[in-house]
Amino acid sequence: MSFFGPLLDPATLPDPKQVATPLFILFVLIELTLVHRRRLKGDYETRDTLTSLIMGTGSVLGGVLLGGLGYLCLLGAYDMRLTTIQTTPLSLFLLFLLDDMRFYWGHRFSHRIRWFWADHVIHHSSQHYNLSTALRQPWLSGISGMFLLQTPLALIGFHPAALVFVGALNLVYQFWIHTEAVGRFPRWFEAVFNTPSHHRVHHARNAKYLDANYAGTLIVWDRLFGSFIPEDDAEPAEYGLVKNLGTFNPLRVATHEYVGILKDVAQRGLTIRQRLAYFLAPPGWSHDGSRMTSDELKRRDEERKKQNEKTTVRAAD
Amino acid sequence: MxxxxxxxxxxxxxxxxxxxxxxxxxxxRQTLSDTEDALRLFQAACPDLEARQARLAGDRHAALVMLENGDAGLLYAMGSKWMARDLPAGSIKAVKRLSANRLRLILADYTMPRLTIALADENERERWIEAMENAARPPERGPIERKATA
CATH class of the missing domain: 1.20.5 (Single alpha-helices involved in coiled-coils or other helix-helix interfaces)
Structure with missing residues (x-):
């Protein structure tokens, strides 16, 4: 027993994802059935769903095969810790909050830095938005280096197994928000927690909604760091990528952005700075300005809307 | 476990x-009702490109869209959703005749490697091939490769 409650052995913490997997499958089947019977809003398509589920299964395998490097890094950081924070229910709760902010920034980097986007884009590659989309996860996260964002928490003194535990809990929370079946919750809940409404915005390809609502569990991080956009009933979300995929092949889905980066970097006549920018600049950046980043897409969308408003006013006059 | x-x-x-x-x-798979439908969907997906004219595939799961800039564009049913692409020079690697009424496009796009288009009418098939040749052939590469399936 410690000041923070009963001591827990971090090595014996369960894997929340493994525990929740049978429920994920069950809820996908229930949502699919109810959507089909038109009892719930939503849309399912066989090949899209199959691709999402294969991506989810592959991500578990990828996590085991490639996740070791990240865990070793966390153990190394933990060996150099400033203090030791005992694993107790209260310290796990505190860690969950800190890790949720870590998730927010990691997620934000995943949308703003192309190298990380190459991993995360897989999760956004479906044109559908349902519970199976939640399971569409990348296979190569272990090589992205995103685990480096967890090292400060290990350096402070949280055990790496506890870090993995709360990270997985966060992902389990996010499963249920991938649905069109739920409208909005009471205002207090929408103000604090990430909800289906907030996350629909995050998955939308409409220019207005790009790069918003990065939260894992608590939407307060988006409100705090200026990336919150509420769902606008006048502009329903269209899901997927700015340039949608023309394949359901899981291997291509898993690797397409890495291939895109390699093709871009291998172009002739680029400077080292330009080659680096193809890794580190926001997705959509190009050395010759032939493509558009999300900021440019948003700007153009706003200009278009203003232009349309002017035209409408003139027509009314 | x-x-x-x-x-x-x-x-x-x-x-x-x-x-x-x-x-x-x-x-x-999604089906197009008419050419207006194809133009509207293409324009929504690619607002920067001006779609001029559309030709529907025989099964209405795809449309070839002629663009204002002279290129061709393609609208293709990905299950219950649509996927649109412009086809600038060099974007098509080969056109194969799979059977009497199906064309296969081999594309230079990792995210859309091949598509099958149903075109039962011989004239229509030729028009598609011609439009894609004119719009997608890189001048330095010579004529587009046509392969007959054994």
Whole structure:
């Protein structure tokens, strides 16, 4: 027993994802059935769903095969810790909050830095938005280096197994928000927690909604760091990528952005700075300005809307 | 649960859910009602390109769109959703005749490697090939490769 409650052995913490997997499958089947019977809003398509589920299964395998490097890094950081924070229910709760902010920034980097986007884009590659989309996860996260964002928490003194535990809990929370079946919750809940409404915005390809609502569990991080956009009933979300995929092949889905980066970097006549920018600049950046980043897409969308408003006013006059 | 068992159970679950979705009829592909529909959908997906004219595939699951800039564009049913692309010079690697009424496009695009277009009418097939040749052939490469399937 410690000041923070009963001591827990971090090595014996369960894997929340493994525990929740049978429920994920069950809820996908229930949502699919109810959507089909038109009892719930939503849309399912066989090949899209199959691709999402294969991506989810592959991500578990990828996590085991490639996740070791990240865990070793966390153990190394933990060996150099400033203090030791005992694993107790209260310290796990505190860690969950800190890790949720870590998730927010990691997620934000995943949308703003192309190298990380190459991993995360897989999760956004479906044109559908349902519970199976939640399971569409990348296979190569272990090589992205995103685990480096967890090292400060290990350096402070949280055990790496506890870090993995709360990270997985966060992902389990996010499963249920991938649905069109739920409208909005009471205002207090929408103000604090990430909800289906907030996350629909995050998955939308409409220019207005790009790069918003990065939260894992608590939407307060988006409100705090200026990336919150509420769902606008006048502009329903269209899901997927700015340039949608023309394949359901899981291997291509898993690797397409890495291939895109390699093709871009291998172009002739680029400077080292330009080659680096193809890794580190926001997705959509190009050395010759032939493509558009999300900021440019948003700007153009706003200009278009203003232009349309002017035209409408003139027509009314 | 040991990893091999987890993967096996996961793959079995994938198969069961996909079979169930198919059984419910969720595998049907989108269909275009007319050329106006094709132009509208293409324009919505590619607002920077000006679509001028569209030709529907025989099964209405795809449309060839002629653009203001002289290129061709393609609208293609990805299950119940649509995918649109412009086809600038060099974007088509080959056009294969799969059978009397189907064309296969081999594209230089990792995210859309090949597409099958149903075109029963011989004249229509020739028009598609011509439009794609004119719009997609890189001048330095010579004529587009046409392959007959054995």
């Amino acid at each position: 040991p990893l091999p068992v987890f993967i096996a159970v996961g793959l079995a679950a994938c198969a069961v859910i996909a079979a169930y979705a198919h059984w419910l009829g969720r595998s049907a």
